[in-house]
Amino acid sequence: MIPIYAGFDPREEAGYHCFVSSLLEHASAPFTVTPLHLPLFRSFYAPGVRDGSNAFVYTRFLIPFLQGYTGSAIFCDGSDMIAMADIAELWALRDPYKPVQVVKHDYQTKWPRKYLGTKMEAPNEDYRRKQWSSVMIMNCMHMSWRQITPESVQQMTGAQLHQFSWLADDQIGELPKAWNWLVQEDGANPEAKLLHFSAGIPLIPMHADVAHADDYWHQAARMNHVTD
Secondary structure: OEEEEEEOOHHHHHHHHHHHHHHHHHOOOOEEEEEEOHHHHOOOOOOOOOOOOOOHHHHHHHHHHHOOOOOEEEEEOOOOEEEOOOHHHHHOOOOOOOOEEEOOOOOOOOOOEEOOOOOOOEEOOOOOOOOHHHEEEEEOOOHHHHHOOHHHHHHOOHHHHHOOOOOOHHHEEEOOHHHHEEHHHHOOOOOOOEEEOOOOOOOOHHHOOOOOHHHHHHHHHHHHOOOO
16 A cells, blocks of 8 residues: 655645546555645644645655654645656655655746735745655655654744755655656656646646646546546
8 A cells, every 4th residue: 555645735625636536547556645634633733833835834744753653655745736647656666775755856936926816826936955845755764754753843944844954965865857747847748747736736727728737627627527
């Protein structure tokens, strides 16, 4: 069983379900999907006052804790993604010697603002290792995760978490870029395995015509289809 954790934002709930639908369409092996929905964490995690980002910006780093520091797991932002390939292919890339594996993006965004025309619209700021943590294979049993607890996550800044400040550079493994393809930054790619609409999904009117919008609309239609 492949454990997958996905970001969940109630403002973008349709995107979460579209992502899960895309996983089901392509998967060749059983998997579970756990939504990182903040109310599910309230018994042991209180986020406090943060910077206004999605709550799962921080809760994703609690996945090893949730796994009991055993096994491995996949994290995906989820709400702004669709899978174009079998998630078992990504699972097969896990490295037992690395605490975490990511796509190591190195770019300056072409979109100074994201979620255009919605109440979520906000500056789309550049920062070191931007989007690295949006898709992760997490080796939850690696000792370096033991210091990441609900208490420590509440104390750390977003920058410290997203930049994996507690890890040495050579501890961060690299995944093929196709597994976190930034559609609005890098354009169309028929070989992409996971499409990431990082500036806004095509369900948002001002993002309806971005590259791979047809793929997204296909998945949304499939998700909403009811057989006669």
